[in-house]
Amino acid sequence: MNKAVYNNHLSLTPIIHDWVKQLLANPESLQQAVERFQSPLNIHCLTPFQENIIAYSNVFNELHVKHKVFFARKANKCIAFPQAAAQQGQGADTASYRELKQCLDSGIHPDNLVLTGAVKNENLLSLAVDHQVTIVLDNYDEWNLLKKICTEKQKKVTVNIRLGGFQFEGKTLATRFGFSLDEAVTFIQHLQNNKDLVEFTGLHFHLNGYSVEQRVAAIEQSVQLIDCLQALNIPTFSLDIGGGILMNYLENASEWEEFNKELKRAILGERPEITYQNDPLGIIKIENQLYGEPTVYPYYNTLNKEQLLKAILTSKSAVFQQPIYKLLNDRNIELRMEPGRSLLDQCGVTVAKVAFRRKDTNGNWLFGLEMNRTQLRSSSADFLLDPIHVPKEIKEENEATYGYLVGAYCLEQEFILKRKIAFKQFPQVGDLIVIPNTAGYMMHFFESEAHMFELANNVIYDNGNFVMDNTSD
Ligand SMILES: Cc1ncc(COP(=O)(O)O)c(C=O)c1O
Incomplete structure:
Protein backbone atom coordinates (compact mmCIF):
# COMPACT_ATOMS: atom_id res chain seq x y z
CA MET A 1 0.00 0.00 0.00
CA ASN A 2 1.42 3.39 -0.86
CA LYS A 3 1.02 6.55 1.22
CA ALA A 4 -1.83 7.92 -0.92
CA VAL A 5 -3.85 4.74 -0.36
CA TYR A 6 -2.96 4.83 3.35
CA ASN A 7 -4.25 8.39 3.61
CA ASN A 8 -7.51 7.22 2.05
CA HIS A 9 -8.23 4.33 4.38
CA LEU A 10 -11.31 4.29 6.56
CA SER A 11 -9.96 5.90 9.72
CA LEU A 12 -11.81 6.12 12.98
CA THR A 13 -9.70 8.79 14.65
CA PRO A 14 -9.95 8.63 18.44
CA ILE A 15 -10.14 11.67 20.68
CA ILE A 16 -6.91 11.76 22.68
CA HIS A 17 -6.45 13.53 26.01
CA ASP A 18 -3.30 15.56 26.71
CA TRP A 19 -1.91 12.96 29.14
CA VAL A 20 -1.97 10.33 26.37
CA LYS A 21 -0.26 12.76 24.00
CA GLN A 22 2.42 13.23 26.66
CA LEU A 23 2.76 9.46 26.99
CA LEU A 24 3.09 8.99 23.22
CA ALA A 25 5.65 11.79 23.01
CA ASN A 26 7.99 9.69 25.12
CA PRO A 27 8.06 6.22 23.49
CA GLU A 28 11.18 5.14 25.40
CA SER A 29 9.51 5.60 28.74
CA LEU A 30 6.47 3.70 27.41
CA GLN A 31 8.73 0.83 26.26
CA GLN A 32 10.36 0.77 29.70
CA ALA A 33 6.97 0.67 31.42
CA VAL A 34 5.90 -2.31 29.28
CA GLU A 35 9.21 -4.08 29.99
CA ARG A 36 8.72 -3.49 33.71
CA PHE A 37 5.00 -4.30 34.02
CA GLN A 38 4.62 -6.73 31.09
CA SER A 39 2.34 -6.73 28.07
CA PRO A 40 -0.48 -5.85 27.95
CA LEU A 41 -0.33 -2.96 30.36
CA ASN A 42 -3.31 -0.85 31.36
CA ILE A 43 -2.27 2.72 32.04
CA HIS A 44 -4.69 5.03 33.81
CA CYS A 45 -4.78 8.70 34.64
CA MET A 247 -19.68 9.25 25.91
CA ASN A 248 -17.99 10.07 22.61
CA TYR A 249 -14.84 8.26 21.46
CA LEU A 250 -14.33 9.72 18.00
CA GLU A 251 -13.19 13.04 16.57
CA ASN A 252 -15.19 12.93 13.43
CA ALA A 253 -18.84 12.37 12.45
CA SER A 254 -18.01 11.87 8.78
CA GLU A 255 -15.51 9.06 9.50
CA TRP A 256 -18.13 7.27 11.60
CA GLU A 257 -20.82 7.63 8.92
CA GLU A 258 -18.38 6.54 6.22
CA PHE A 259 -17.36 3.44 8.18
CA ASN A 260 -20.98 2.42 8.74
CA LYS A 261 -21.82 2.96 5.07
CA GLU A 262 -18.77 1.06 3.82
CA LEU A 263 -19.36 -1.83 6.26
CA LYS A 264 -22.76 -2.41 4.65
CA ARG A 265 -21.29 -2.20 1.15
CA ALA A 266 -18.59 -4.68 2.14
CA ILE A 267 -21.13 -7.16 3.54
CA LEU A 268 -23.07 -6.92 0.28
CA GLY A 269 -19.85 -7.64 -1.64
CA GLU A 270 -19.81 -4.19 -3.25
CA ARG A 271 -16.30 -3.42 -1.99
CA PRO A 272 -13.38 -5.31 -0.41
CA GLU A 273 -13.88 -6.41 3.19
CA ILE A 274 -13.11 -3.99 6.05
CA THR A 275 -13.56 -6.53 8.85
CA TYR A 276 -11.98 -9.98 9.18
CA GLN A 277 -13.68 -12.42 6.82
CA ASN A 278 -16.25 -9.71 6.24
CA ASP A 279 -17.60 -9.97 9.79
CA PRO A 280 -20.97 -8.12 9.71
CA LEU A 281 -20.61 -6.92 13.35
CA GLY A 282 -24.17 -8.04 14.10
CA ILE A 283 -25.89 -6.97 10.86
CA ILE A 284 -27.88 -9.86 9.38
CA LYS A 285 -27.77 -10.63 5.68
CA ILE A 286 -30.56 -12.72 4.13
CA GLU A 287 -30.68 -13.15 0.35
CA ASN A 288 -28.60 -10.06 -0.25
CA GLN A 289 -30.80 -7.92 2.01
CA LEU A 290 -29.33 -6.40 5.17
CA TYR A 291 -31.32 -6.32 8.38
CA GLY A 292 -30.53 -4.38 11.54
CA GLU A 293 -27.56 -2.22 12.44
CA PRO A 294 -24.12 -3.20 13.79
CA THR A 295 -24.42 -4.31 17.42
CA VAL A 296 -21.76 -1.86 18.55
CA TYR A 297 -21.56 1.02 21.00
CA PRO A 298 -22.42 4.33 19.30
CA TYR A 299 -18.77 5.41 19.31
CA TYR A 300 -19.54 8.79 17.76
CA ASP A 345 -13.81 8.79 29.39
CA GLN A 346 -10.12 9.39 28.51
CA CYS A 347 -8.95 7.73 31.76
CA GLY A 348 -7.03 4.74 30.41
CA VAL A 349 -5.14 3.14 27.54
CA THR A 350 -4.05 -0.45 26.91
CA VAL A 351 -0.56 -1.02 25.55
CA ALA A 352 0.61 -4.29 24.01
CA LYS A 353 3.82 -5.50 22.42
CA VAL A 354 4.00 -6.92 18.90
CA ALA A 355 5.16 -10.55 19.16
CA PHE A 356 4.98 -11.79 15.56
CA ARG A 357 3.96 -11.00 12.00
CA ARG A 358 2.57 -13.63 9.65
CA LYS A 359 0.13 -14.08 6.81
CA ASP A 360 -3.06 -16.16 7.00
CA THR A 361 -4.07 -18.54 4.21
CA ASN A 362 -5.81 -15.69 2.39
CA GLY A 363 -2.71 -13.53 2.39
CA ASN A 364 -3.87 -11.10 5.11
CA TRP A 365 -1.18 -9.74 7.38
CA LEU A 366 -1.73 -10.74 11.01
CA PHE A 367 0.10 -8.89 13.78
CA GLY A 368 0.29 -10.99 16.94
CA LEU A 369 0.16 -9.08 20.21
CA GLU A 370 1.22 -10.19 23.67
CA MET A 371 -2.36 -9.95 24.93
CA ASN A 372 -5.66 -11.73 24.44
CA ARG A 373 -9.01 -10.54 23.23
CA THR A 374 -10.64 -10.70 26.68
CA GLN A 375 -8.33 -7.84 27.60
CA LEU A 376 -10.16 -5.59 25.14
CA ARG A 377 -13.78 -6.71 25.28
CA SER A 378 -17.17 -5.26 26.02
CA SER A 379 -20.65 -6.19 24.86
CA SER A 380 -19.98 -4.25 21.64
CA ALA A 381 -19.20 -6.43 18.58
CA ASP A 382 -15.96 -4.49 18.00
CA PHE A 383 -14.03 -1.58 19.51
CA LEU A 384 -14.27 0.89 16.67
CA LEU A 385 -11.37 3.30 17.00
CA ASP A 386 -7.92 3.34 15.48
CA PRO A 387 -5.14 1.90 17.60
CA ILE A 388 -1.88 3.84 17.68
CA HIS A 389 1.30 2.15 16.45
CA VAL A 390 4.41 3.18 18.39
CA PRO A 391 7.40 1.80 16.45
CA LYS A 392 10.71 1.21 18.18
CA GLU A 393 12.35 2.81 15.20
CA ILE A 394 10.80 5.37 12.84
CA LYS A 395 11.40 4.36 9.22
CA GLU A 396 11.17 6.73 6.29
CA GLU A 397 10.46 4.05 3.62
CA ASN A 398 7.04 3.84 2.13
CA GLU A 399 5.92 0.63 3.82
CA ALA A 400 2.36 1.34 4.90
CA THR A 401 0.27 -1.80 5.23
CA TYR A 402 -3.11 -3.21 6.20
CA GLY A 403 -3.48 -5.98 8.72
CA TYR A 404 -5.35 -7.43 11.65
CA LEU A 405 -4.40 -7.56 15.33
CA VAL A 406 -4.57 -11.07 16.79
CA GLY A 407 -4.04 -12.37 20.31
CA ALA A 408 -2.71 -15.22 22.41
CA TYR A 409 -5.72 -17.51 22.84
CA CYS A 410 -5.74 -20.62 20.65
CA LEU A 411 -9.02 -19.90 18.85
CA GLU A 412 -9.38 -19.03 15.18
CA GLN A 413 -11.63 -16.16 16.37
CA GLU A 414 -8.90 -14.65 18.53
CA PHE A 415 -8.90 -11.15 17.05
CA ILE A 416 -8.14 -8.18 19.25
CA LEU A 417 -10.00 -5.99 16.76
CA LYS A 418 -12.19 -7.31 13.96
CA ARG A 419 -11.63 -4.22 11.85
CA LYS A 420 -8.87 -4.13 9.25
CA ILE A 421 -6.27 -1.66 10.49
CA ALA A 422 -3.97 0.53 8.39
CA PHE A 423 -0.39 1.00 9.61
CA LYS A 424 1.75 3.84 8.30
CA GLN A 425 4.85 1.73 8.87
CA PHE A 426 5.13 -2.07 8.78
CA PRO A 427 4.99 -3.27 12.44
CA GLN A 428 8.17 -4.85 13.81
CA VAL A 429 8.52 -7.32 16.68
CA GLY A 430 8.82 -5.31 19.90
CA ASP A 431 6.85 -2.32 18.59
CA LEU A 432 3.97 -1.17 20.78
CA ILE A 433 0.29 -0.85 19.95
CA VAL A 434 -1.58 1.64 22.11
CA ILE A 435 -5.34 1.26 22.24
CA PRO A 436 -6.84 4.52 23.48
CA ASN A 437 -9.76 5.12 25.84
CA THR A 438 -10.12 1.57 27.15
CA ALA A 439 -10.73 2.29 30.86
CA GLY A 440 -14.52 1.96 30.65
CA TYR A 441 -15.37 -1.77 30.44
CA MET A 442 -12.86 -2.57 27.66
CA MET A 443 -9.93 -3.68 29.82
CA HIS A 444 -11.54 -5.44 32.78
CA PHE A 445 -15.11 -6.47 32.15
CA PHE A 446 -14.44 -9.78 30.38
CA GLU A 447 -10.74 -10.33 31.11
CA SER A 448 -9.97 -13.99 31.73
CA GLU A 449 -7.02 -16.16 32.66
CA ALA A 450 -7.50 -18.90 30.07
CA HIS A 451 -4.29 -20.78 29.18
CA MET A 452 -3.19 -19.58 32.65
CA PHE A 453 -2.07 -16.26 31.28
CA GLU A 454 -1.75 -13.67 34.00
CA LEU A 455 -4.16 -10.76 34.10
CA ALA A 456 -2.76 -7.44 32.87
CA ASN A 457 -1.16 -5.07 35.35
CA ASN A 458 -2.82 -1.74 36.06
CA VAL A 459 -0.77 1.36 36.67
CA ILE A 460 -1.63 4.97 37.36
CA TYR A 461 0.29 7.53 35.32
CA ASP A 462 1.19 10.67 37.18
CA ASN A 463 3.58 13.25 35.76
CA GLY A 464 5.74 10.74 33.95
CA ASN A 465 5.67 8.10 36.73
CA PHE A 466 3.91 4.75 36.60
CA VAL A 467 2.57 3.51 39.96
CA MET A 468 0.86 0.14 40.42
CA ASP A 469 -2.81 0.30 41.39
CA ASN A 470 -3.28 -2.11 44.30
CA THR A 471 -6.46 -3.50 42.73
CA SER A 472 -5.74 -7.11 43.57
CA ASP A 473 -5.13 -6.56 47.32
C1 LIG B 1 -27.09 -0.41 38.55
C2 LIG B 1 -26.09 0.15 37.60
N1 LIG B 1 -25.60 1.39 37.83
C3 LIG B 1 -24.69 1.94 36.99
C4 LIG B 1 -24.22 1.26 35.89
C5 LIG B 1 -23.19 1.93 35.01
O1 LIG B 1 -23.62 2.17 33.73
P1 LIG B 1 -22.70 2.94 32.68
O2 LIG B 1 -21.34 2.38 32.76
O3 LIG B 1 -23.36 2.71 31.37
O4 LIG B 1 -22.73 4.38 33.06
C6 LIG B 1 -24.71 -0.02 35.62
C7 LIG B 1 -24.23 -0.75 34.44
O5 LIG B 1 -24.63 -1.82 34.10
C8 LIG B 1 -25.68 -0.59 36.49
O6 LIG B 1 -26.14 -1.82 36.28
Missing part, protein backbone atom coordinates in the same frame (compact mmCIF):
# COMPACT_ATOMS: atom_id res chain seq x y z
CA LEU A 46 -6.95 10.38 37.26
CA THR A 47 -6.94 13.88 35.70
CA PRO A 48 -9.73 13.22 33.16
CA PHE A 49 -11.71 11.35 35.84
CA GLN A 50 -11.63 14.42 38.06
CA GLU A 51 -12.54 16.60 35.08
CA ASN A 52 -15.50 14.36 34.26
CA ILE A 53 -16.81 14.55 37.84
CA ILE A 54 -16.47 18.33 37.80
CA ALA A 55 -18.33 18.53 34.48
CA TYR A 56 -21.32 16.63 35.94
CA SER A 57 -21.22 18.64 39.19
CA ASN A 58 -21.23 21.90 37.22
CA VAL A 59 -24.49 20.94 35.53
CA PHE A 60 -26.11 20.08 38.86
CA ASN A 61 -24.80 23.27 40.47
CA GLU A 62 -25.97 25.43 37.60
CA LEU A 63 -29.51 24.08 38.09
CA HIS A 64 -29.17 24.13 41.92
CA VAL A 65 -29.91 20.40 42.10
CA LYS A 66 -28.81 18.61 45.26
CA HIS A 67 -26.73 15.70 43.97
CA LYS A 68 -24.21 12.96 44.48
CA VAL A 69 -22.27 11.07 41.81
CA PHE A 70 -21.45 7.40 42.56
CA PHE A 71 -18.84 5.98 40.18
CA ALA A 72 -20.00 2.52 39.01
CA ARG A 73 -16.92 0.51 39.85
CA LYS A 74 -17.91 -2.46 37.69
CA ALA A 75 -16.71 -0.47 34.67
CA ASN A 76 -13.09 -0.55 35.90
CA LYS A 77 -11.63 -2.37 38.88
CA CYS A 78 -8.82 0.06 39.85
CA ILE A 79 -9.31 1.26 43.43
CA ALA A 80 -7.79 4.62 42.50
CA PHE A 81 -11.06 5.69 40.84
CA PRO A 82 -13.46 5.19 43.80
CA GLN A 83 -10.83 6.83 45.99
CA ALA A 84 -10.59 9.82 43.65
CA ALA A 85 -14.40 10.09 43.54
CA ALA A 86 -14.59 10.08 47.34
CA GLN A 87 -11.85 12.69 47.56
CA GLN A 88 -14.01 14.93 45.39
CA GLY A 89 -16.92 14.52 47.80
CA GLN A 90 -18.68 11.95 45.60
CA GLY A 91 -18.85 8.17 45.94
CA ALA A 92 -18.84 4.71 44.40
CA ASP A 93 -21.50 2.21 43.39
CA THR A 94 -20.41 -1.33 44.24
CA ALA A 95 -21.64 -4.61 42.79
CA SER A 96 -19.83 -7.39 44.66
CA TYR A 97 -18.27 -8.34 47.99
CA ARG A 98 -14.74 -7.59 46.82
CA GLU A 99 -15.71 -4.28 45.22
CA LEU A 100 -17.36 -3.15 48.43
CA LYS A 101 -14.77 -4.59 50.85
CA GLN A 102 -11.88 -3.01 48.99
CA CYS A 103 -13.58 0.39 49.02
CA LEU A 104 -14.21 0.12 52.76
CA ASP A 105 -10.68 -1.12 53.45
CA SER A 106 -9.23 1.77 51.47
CA GLY A 107 -10.90 4.17 53.88
CA ILE A 108 -13.85 5.38 51.80
CA HIS A 109 -16.62 6.50 54.18
CA PRO A 110 -19.72 4.24 54.01
CA ASP A 111 -21.87 7.31 53.27
CA ASN A 112 -19.97 7.54 50.00
CA LEU A 113 -20.82 3.99 49.01
CA VAL A 114 -23.92 2.27 47.70
CA LEU A 115 -24.51 -1.43 47.07
CA THR A 116 -26.46 -2.24 43.90
CA GLY A 117 -25.11 -5.72 42.99
CA ALA A 118 -27.45 -7.88 40.91
CA VAL A 119 -26.93 -10.84 43.27
CA LYS A 120 -26.43 -10.06 46.95
CA ASN A 121 -25.65 -13.09 49.08
CA GLU A 122 -25.51 -13.25 52.87
CA ASN A 123 -21.82 -12.33 53.03
CA LEU A 124 -22.28 -9.25 50.92
CA LEU A 125 -25.43 -8.02 52.68
CA SER A 126 -23.81 -8.64 56.08
CA LEU A 127 -20.81 -6.54 55.05
CA ALA A 128 -23.10 -3.70 54.01
CA VAL A 129 -25.10 -3.95 57.26
CA ASP A 130 -21.97 -4.07 59.43
CA HIS A 131 -20.62 -0.93 57.77
CA GLN A 132 -23.92 0.89 57.30
CA VAL A 133 -23.71 1.05 53.52
CA THR A 134 -26.99 1.87 51.75
CA ILE A 135 -28.40 -1.21 50.01
CA VAL A 136 -30.50 -0.98 46.86
CA LEU A 137 -33.14 -3.72 47.15
CA ASP A 138 -34.24 -5.42 43.94
CA ASN A 139 -36.56 -8.27 44.98
CA TYR A 140 -38.41 -9.89 47.88
CA ASP A 141 -35.89 -12.69 48.43
CA GLU A 142 -33.16 -10.12 48.92
CA TRP A 143 -35.37 -8.35 51.43
CA ASN A 144 -36.13 -11.58 53.33
CA LEU A 145 -32.41 -12.31 53.60
CA LEU A 146 -31.66 -8.74 54.71
CA LYS A 147 -34.45 -8.93 57.29
CA LYS A 148 -32.92 -12.10 58.73
CA ILE A 149 -29.43 -10.52 58.85
CA CYS A 150 -30.64 -7.30 60.50
CA THR A 151 -32.69 -9.26 63.04
CA GLU A 152 -29.76 -11.53 63.93
CA LYS A 153 -27.31 -8.66 64.17
CA GLN A 154 -29.81 -6.36 65.86
CA LYS A 155 -28.72 -3.69 63.42
CA LYS A 156 -30.59 -1.28 61.22
CA VAL A 157 -29.57 -0.29 57.67
CA THR A 158 -30.65 2.24 55.06
CA VAL A 159 -32.32 0.90 51.92
CA ASN A 160 -33.27 2.31 48.55
CA ILE A 161 -35.74 0.56 46.27
CA ARG A 162 -34.95 -0.32 42.67
CA LEU A 163 -37.75 0.45 40.25
CA GLY A 164 -38.40 -1.11 36.84
CA GLY A 165 -41.11 -1.44 34.24
CA PHE A 166 -41.57 2.26 33.45
CA GLN A 167 -44.10 3.23 30.77
CA PHE A 168 -42.71 4.75 27.61
CA GLU A 169 -44.67 5.54 24.44
CA GLY A 170 -47.51 3.28 25.53
CA LYS A 171 -45.31 0.28 26.32
CA THR A 172 -43.56 -1.09 29.38
CA LEU A 173 -39.76 -0.77 29.24
CA ALA A 174 -38.76 -4.41 29.59
CA THR A 175 -36.30 -5.23 32.36
CA ARG A 176 -35.30 -8.08 34.63
CA PHE A 177 -34.68 -5.70 37.51
CA GLY A 178 -36.67 -3.81 40.12
CA PHE A 179 -40.18 -3.44 41.46
CA SER A 180 -43.00 -2.06 39.35
CA LEU A 181 -44.36 1.27 40.59
CA ASP A 182 -47.46 -0.39 42.05
CA GLU A 183 -45.45 -3.13 43.75
CA ALA A 184 -43.08 -0.49 45.12
CA VAL A 185 -45.85 1.38 47.00
CA THR A 186 -46.95 -1.81 48.75
CA PHE A 187 -43.39 -2.87 49.44
CA ILE A 188 -42.30 0.50 50.84
CA GLN A 189 -45.37 0.54 53.11
CA HIS A 190 -44.32 -2.91 54.29
CA LEU A 191 -40.82 -1.58 55.01
CA GLN A 192 -42.40 1.14 57.19
CA ASN A 193 -43.66 -1.67 59.40
CA ASN A 194 -40.07 -2.86 59.83
CA LYS A 195 -38.56 0.46 60.85
CA ASP A 196 -36.53 -1.21 63.57
CA LEU A 197 -34.59 -3.03 60.83
CA VAL A 198 -34.49 -0.73 57.82
CA GLU A 199 -34.92 2.88 56.90
CA PHE A 200 -36.28 3.64 53.44
CA THR A 201 -34.54 6.72 51.99
CA GLY A 202 -34.74 6.63 48.24
CA LEU A 203 -35.65 5.25 44.84
CA HIS A 204 -33.31 3.90 42.22
CA PHE A 205 -33.36 2.80 38.59
CA HIS A 206 -30.87 1.96 35.88
CA LEU A 207 -32.12 1.83 32.32
CA ASN A 208 -30.66 -0.17 29.49
CA GLY A 209 -29.57 1.97 26.52
CA TYR A 210 -28.90 5.70 26.41
CA SER A 211 -32.24 7.37 25.67
CA VAL A 212 -32.79 10.84 27.16
CA GLU A 213 -36.55 10.55 26.67
CA GLN A 214 -36.75 7.21 28.50
CA ARG A 215 -34.80 8.67 31.41
CA VAL A 216 -37.09 11.68 31.52
CA ALA A 217 -40.13 9.36 31.59
CA ALA A 218 -38.56 7.24 34.34
CA ILE A 219 -37.78 10.30 36.49
CA GLU A 220 -41.27 11.68 35.92
CA GLN A 221 -42.89 8.41 37.01
CA SER A 222 -40.53 8.13 39.98
CA VAL A 223 -41.58 11.64 41.05
CA GLN A 224 -45.23 10.57 40.80
CA LEU A 225 -44.37 7.69 43.11
CA ILE A 226 -42.53 10.06 45.47
CA ASP A 227 -45.68 12.22 45.65
CA CYS A 228 -47.83 9.18 46.27
CA LEU A 229 -45.52 8.08 49.11
CA GLN A 230 -45.54 11.59 50.54
CA ALA A 231 -49.35 11.46 50.63
CA LEU A 232 -48.91 8.34 52.77
CA ASN A 233 -46.50 10.30 54.99
CA ILE A 234 -43.46 8.43 53.72
CA PRO A 235 -40.68 10.87 52.79
CA THR A 236 -38.18 10.15 49.98
CA PHE A 237 -34.76 11.79 50.18
CA SER A 238 -33.03 10.67 47.00
CA LEU A 239 -33.62 9.45 43.48
CA ASP A 240 -30.78 7.53 41.80
CA ILE A 241 -30.94 7.43 37.99
CA GLY A 242 -28.12 4.86 37.54
CA GLY A 243 -25.71 5.09 34.62
CA GLY A 244 -25.94 4.80 30.85
CA ILE A 245 -24.84 8.32 30.02
CA LEU A 246 -23.26 8.26 26.54
CA ASN A 301 -22.32 10.93 19.18
CA THR A 302 -22.72 14.66 19.69
CA LEU A 303 -24.99 14.61 22.75
CA ASN A 304 -22.94 13.01 25.50
CA LYS A 305 -21.75 13.24 29.10
CA GLU A 306 -22.61 16.55 30.80
CA GLN A 307 -24.64 17.82 27.84
CA LEU A 308 -26.72 14.65 27.96
CA LEU A 309 -27.26 15.06 31.71
CA LYS A 310 -28.28 18.66 31.12
CA ALA A 311 -30.68 17.58 28.38
CA ILE A 312 -32.36 15.18 30.84
CA LEU A 313 -32.60 17.71 33.64
CA THR A 314 -33.88 20.57 31.51
CA SER A 315 -36.44 18.46 29.58
CA LYS A 316 -39.98 19.49 30.27
CA SER A 317 -42.10 16.88 31.99
CA ALA A 318 -45.30 16.42 30.01
CA VAL A 319 -47.09 15.20 33.15
CA PHE A 320 -46.05 18.05 35.46
CA GLN A 321 -45.56 20.73 32.78
CA GLN A 322 -42.28 21.68 34.46
CA PRO A 323 -38.62 20.98 33.79
CA ILE A 324 -37.25 17.85 35.46
CA TYR A 325 -34.75 19.72 37.63
CA LYS A 326 -37.57 21.83 39.08
CA LEU A 327 -39.55 18.73 40.07
CA LEU A 328 -36.53 17.58 42.06
CA ASN A 329 -35.72 20.97 43.58
CA ASP A 330 -39.33 21.62 44.63
CA ARG A 331 -39.31 18.33 46.56
CA ASN A 332 -35.77 18.79 47.90
CA ILE A 333 -34.76 15.45 46.36
CA GLU A 334 -31.06 14.58 46.06
CA LEU A 335 -30.45 13.36 42.54
CA ARG A 336 -27.96 10.53 42.47
CA MET A 337 -26.35 8.98 39.45
CA GLU A 338 -24.00 6.04 38.86
CA PRO A 339 -21.99 6.68 35.73
CA GLY A 340 -19.42 4.03 34.91
CA ARG A 341 -18.18 4.33 31.35
CA SER A 342 -18.72 8.07 30.96
CA LEU A 343 -16.73 8.96 34.10
CA LEU A 344 -13.87 6.90 32.68
